[in-house]
Amino acid sequence: MAHSMSPEELQELGRGYYKLKQYDKAVEAFAQAIDIAPTLSLFDHRAAAYDRLEKYDAAIRDGRSMIKADKQDVRGYLRTASVLEKMQKHDTALGIYKYGMKNVPVGDKNFKLLQQLHDKITRKLSPAKSVDPLTVLPVELAEMILEYLAFRNLVNCMRVSRGWRDYIAKLSRLWMHLDLSGARRPVPRSFINKAVRRSENRLTKATIHRFEHVDVLKNVAKACNGLRELEFITLPHTMSSTLIEIVQCAPSLKRFIVHPEITQDAATQLLQNRPDLEHVGFSSVKRLRTDADWRGPFPFLTSFSLTLVDTWSSRSLQIPALLGQAVNLQSLMLGNVFFGANDCSSVPLTTLVLRRVTFTNDTVPILPATLQKLGIEYAGSMELRGNEHTLLQSRLPVLTHLGLADINMLSADRFEQLLDTYIDAEDPGQIKTLENATPLQSISIRGILKERTDGLFKFAIGLFARSPRILTPSLQSLDIATMPCDDDEIEQLLNYKTGLINIDLSSTRITGASIKMLADHLPNLRTIKADNCPRISGRDAIDYARMKGISVSCSMDEGKGSRKIRYG
Known part of the structure; x- marks a missing residue:
């Protein structure tokens, strides 16, 4: 053969010899081409010729050269592993397939073929009664199942085998929610760094628990531009001065929840520094000496939840000032608060939940007509009064969920006043009945009936039987x-x-x-x-x-x- 031939010409010559089954001459032609300009295809062709000559060791060397040249090209793994299987070296072949699944992009058109061959040899090597679900199930179904697992269970799955670890680590969508709620011991910073890398910096939600490294949290908030939800089950010990900084570092943040105790000042400052938040919740707020400062406005706030450490703190809460700054608020949940008669009457709420609440003068406040869900748990023992300044002034035509707890003197009359009647605004002396009111879908009553009671469901006079909105097919x-x-x-x-x-x-x-x-x-x-x-x-x-x-x-x-x- 003339050495003046180009690598392309030598490659075509070798392929011609291969088709004529002259494998020795094919090897020689491919070898000359490799000497001039080695390429992945030339090594592949020569390995195929060696394979036909049953020179398996030489074929494996060419296959490994292919992998070394380009780890993301699936051909090197397929060629090497197939030769190893012919040599009955199934364990080594399985290792090549696993290495390929680690390096070949999931989006590669031949990735599924690589995984199918991996699954096939895994089943061959497994004991008769042993079944690896990730090797038996179709790829799409396996990934769908993994998406339903809780984050803690997903992390445990990575400990099953190296194959499971590599497979799960490559699926970035499984790492979009960094959920540490199941942590039983302090979480190391290295775990967070790996999780963020596996998500390809595309975290959308983070639930923090048993994690003390504030600097890592800041970096996560900065690196993950799509972070929309942040929830703290526990706070790092040095968190008080940096909580606001972390919130400010997350430009797309919309939902922010803090369960541990924080001060009332910290809660107001968090809202003031991020007025674009949509859902905010504080589960344990402690009062300082000054009154709460709800400087706004908070035009994007649609859901707000706040529970005070004790009812004494609520005297400085200034609920009307808060609601006046959140004109688009739809859901309000408060705990351990004093609630006035007109605190929420002008706010178009759809959900109002009051836990361990104390009402001014023991009277139920005037409720907005837009309410769909209402829950009231009284702090102590309250008598549900039915005068014109409380029950009758609330008009609730679209209420579908009702929950009352620790309310004394419950009766069918009280339910009728709350659900079915109202005072006409144009004629305050006129009591009207609601027409076409929405039936209730859910009702929860934990109260004390009047001493003289007609039972719960007795027709027309029972506690739940008077109002036509309760015992319906909608319930x-x-x-x-x-x-x-x-x-x-x-x-x-x-x-x-x-x-x-x-x-x-x-x-x-x-x-x-x-x-x-x-x-x-x-x-x-x-x-x-x-x-x-x-x-x-x-x-x-x-x-x-x-x-x-x-x-x-x-x-x-x-x-x-x-x-x-x-x-x-």
């Missing part, structure tokens, strides 16, 4: 735990056509007969809670409900120092 969830309910009440409830899916009857006087009646007459029912119901004496009713596809919770504390009996 899906009913919570009457601790209320005076027995089998007779359940029998009366079933006279109404409801769409109940969940019902909570804990700490009531029902027996197993109620569970059987509910299972027989409510086709949509999915869950029954009947914890601490002493009249339920066995498993028969629970097993009967389970056979109908209903989940029943029925545990009972037999007394101080004794074990808990769980029937379902």
